[in-house]
Amino acid sequence: xxxxxxxxxxxxxxxxxxxxxxxxxxxxxxxxxxxxxxxxxxxxxxxxxxxxxxxxxxxxxxxxxxxxxxxxxxxxxxxxxxxxxxxxxxxxxxxxxxxxxxxxxxxxxxxxxxxxxxxxxxxxxxxxxxxxxxxxxxxxxxxxxxxxxxxxxxxxxxxxxxxxxxxxxxxxxxxxxxxxxxxxxxxxxxxxxxxxxxxxxxxxxxxxxxxxxxxxxxxxxxxxxxxxxxxxxxxxxxxxxxxxxxxxxxxxxxxxxxxxxxxxxxxxxxxxxxxxxxxxxxxxxxxxxxxxxxxxxxxxxxxxxxxxxxxxxxxxxxxxxxxxxxxxxxxxxxxxxxxxxxxxxxxxxxxxxxxxxxxxxxxxxxxxxxxxxxxxxxxxxxxxxxxxxxxxxxxxxxxxxxxxxxxxxxxxxxxxxxxxxxxxxxxxxxxxxxxxxxxxxxxxxxxxxxxxxxxxxx
Amino acid sequence: xxxxxxxxxxxxxxxxxxxxxxxxxxxxxxxxxxxxxxxxxxxxxxxxxxxxxxxxxxxxxxxxxxxxxxxxxxxxxxxxxxxxxxxxxxxxxxxxx
Numbered sequence: 001x002x003x004x005x006x007x008x009x010x011x012x013x014x015x016x017x018x019x020x021x022x023x024x025x026x027x028x029x030x031x032x033x034x035x036x037x038x039x040x041x042x043x044x045x046x047x048x049x050x051x052x053x054x055x056x057x058x059x060x061x062x063x064x065x066x067x068x069x070x071x072x073x074x075x076x077x078x079x080x081x082x083x084x085x086x087x088x089x090x091x092x093x094x095x096x097x098x099x100x101x102x103x104x105x106x107x108x109x110x111x112x113x114x115x116x117x118x119x120x121x122x123x124x125x126x127x128x129x130x131x132x133x134x135x136x137x138x139x140x141x142x143x144x145x146x147x148x149x150x151x152x153x154x155x156x157x158x159x160x161x162x163x164x165x166x167x168x169x170x171x172x173x174x175x176x177x178x179x180x181x182x183x184x185x186x187x188x189x190x191x192x193x194x195x196x197x198x199x200x201x202x203x204x205x206x207x208x209x210x211x212x213x214x215x216x217x218x219x220x221x222x223x224x225x226x227x228x229x230x231x232x233x234x235x236x237x238x239x240x241x242x243x244x245x246x247x248x249x250x251x252x253x254x255x256x257x258x259x260x261x262x263x264x265x266x267x268x269x270x271x272x273x274x275x276x277x278x279x280x281x282x283x284x285x286x287x288x289x290x291x292x293x294x295x296x297x298x299x300x301x302x303x304x305x306x307x308x309x310x311x312x313x314x315x316x317x318x319x320x321x322x323x324x325x326x327x328x329x330x331x332x333x334x335x336x337x338x339x340x341x342x343x344x345x346x347x348x349x350x351x352x353x354x355x356x357x358x359x360x361x362x363x364x365x366x367x368x369x370x371x372x373x374x375x376x377x378x379x380x381x382x383x384x385x386x387x388x389x390x391x392x393x394x395x396x397x398x399x400x401x402x403x404x405x406x407x408x409x410x411x412x413x414x415x416x417x418x419x420x421x422x423x424x425x426x427x428x429x430x431x432x433x434x435x436x437x438x439x440x441x442x443x444x445x446x447x448x449x450x451x452x453x454x455x456x457x458x
Numbered sequence: 459x460x461x462x463x464x465x466x467x468x469x470x471x472x473x474x475x476x477x478x479x480x481x482x483x484x485x486x487x488x489x490x491x492x493x494x495x496x497x498x499x500x501x502x503x504x505x506x507x508x509x510x511x512x513x514x515x516x517x518x519x520x521x522x523x524x525x526x527x528x529x530x531x532x533x534x535x536x537x538x539x540x541x542x543x544x545x546x547x548x549x550x551x552x553x554x555x
Contacts (some may be wrong), residue, residue, distance in 0.1 A: 020497065024492060025482040041500050045502055060509065061522075071530050076535075081541075088535075101523055109508070304466060417506070
């Protein structure tokens with residue numbers, strides 16, 4: 001295949017990626033957009049086989065593709081919707097790792113004929129790819145709750161990070177000039193360390209923003225690889241992801257009422273929180289499933305506020321059963337969906353759609369907030385931070401400034417919680433101690449099942 | 459490729475990237491991120507190119523690892539995005555937003 005035809009087909013794949021991102025921006029076209037993106041990737045990957053020069057190692061290449069398919073497809077198909085955000089983080093990490101590995105091989109191949117620009121872009125890819133890889137692994141560990149979800153800050157942390165960054169930059173200059181393998185490995189190690197230190201201080205609720213940022217980083221490494229490998233397609237695809245990822249990161253930060261700067265460096269400037277100070281001592285009102293059923297049965301309007309606890313308990317079907325039962329009793333039911341309820345924006349919409357909850361029952365925050373005043377019962381299922389008034393009245397707390405669902409305006413509040421443990425962001429919720437709050441402890445699904453059977457008996 | 463051609467492609471792609479996602483509902487943030495994430499998996503193309511040219515076992519090994527990782531990224535990314543978007547399937551009685 002001539003270079004011209006190859007480049008032309010590459011351009012076609014690039015156009016498909018643009019259409020994919022465009023499609024993904026609107027609910028009606030989102031699915032088609034994703035399929036167009038997959039088509040673009042398929043075209044690009046098939047075409048490269050016609051363009052290979054050496055035709056060595058074909059068996060290895062196909063074998064590796066098969067291994068990747070055998071891991072990637074089942075992982076993506078079998079993951080429970082609850083754990084989907086972690087998987088996206090992992091996929092982003094392996095993409096960054098792949099870009100870094102490609103760049104390392106490129107670097108070994110550069111030799112004496114390489115231009116300075118090629119060397120610089122290669123080193124850039126190694127650095128940013130490694131940061132994206134290790135950073136994504138940390139976000140995965142945080143989301144999977146294999147490590148603490150709170151910001152990890154140690155004394156002098158910011159100086160360590162600053163020193164690490166300076167070391168990365170210094171060694172980068174050295175690697176560009178010296179063209180040695182050992183300096184490159186040192187650089188890769190320093191970059192991996194930087195990725196870890198960079199993400200550790202980020203609090204749990206802000207992790208999605210960081211994933212989005214690292215996603216944009218990986219895009220840029222792909223663009224840089226495209227320059228070194230002389231591939232227009234990689235430049236287009238990588239730059240598209242880098243640019244749209246940057247905008248998306250900003251949009252996500254805005255949806256959570258955060259500044260990007262505050263997200264990344266907030267933990268260094270915020271005062272340490274007296275987390276759950278003496279909280280456990282105060283009286284709370286807990287009720288039985290029957291109490292909850294009675295409250296719901298005599299309400300005229302009920303707003304359901306789902307959160308991550310609903311996802312963990314896989315209670316989306318049970319909550320729908322309860323809602324259907326209430327509607328059949330003539331009660332008005334709406335779901336109040338916070339933009340970042342769960343672990344990622346849109347997480348709750350995905351889960352509830354899985355349980356066939358009608359789309360028109362799902363209300364976004366701006367629409368549902370003015371209605372809490374006319375709501376008899378707000379039932380909060382496994383959510384905490386997204387209804388925490390601390391976001392409005394406690395300056396300096398990690399979620400301060402995040403818009404919340406104003407369930408406190410409702411006449412009664414029911415919390416379904418596993419325990420008094422604070423939410424993902426690790427902040428005490430004053431609402432739990434409110435006199436109009438009833439707490440129902442236990443696994444969300446088990447509790448809801450009991451509420452449903454109590455409702456049927458009324 | 460000349461430097462100016464590369465810079466032109468880069469700058470134009472930046473503007474296209476900004477433009478296509480400038481207005482998007484928060485419901486779609488996660489699928490959009492996941493879709494973009496899958497797109498950067500085309501680094502697989504680069505991984506295949508370097509694997510093809512690999513001069514020794516070290517390079518081949520690194521390139522093979524890159525192919526595996528990139529394949530996971532691109533294939534898994536599109537599949538998981540599709541699963542997230544199942545909620546936008548047209549269904550009876552459900553008004554699409």
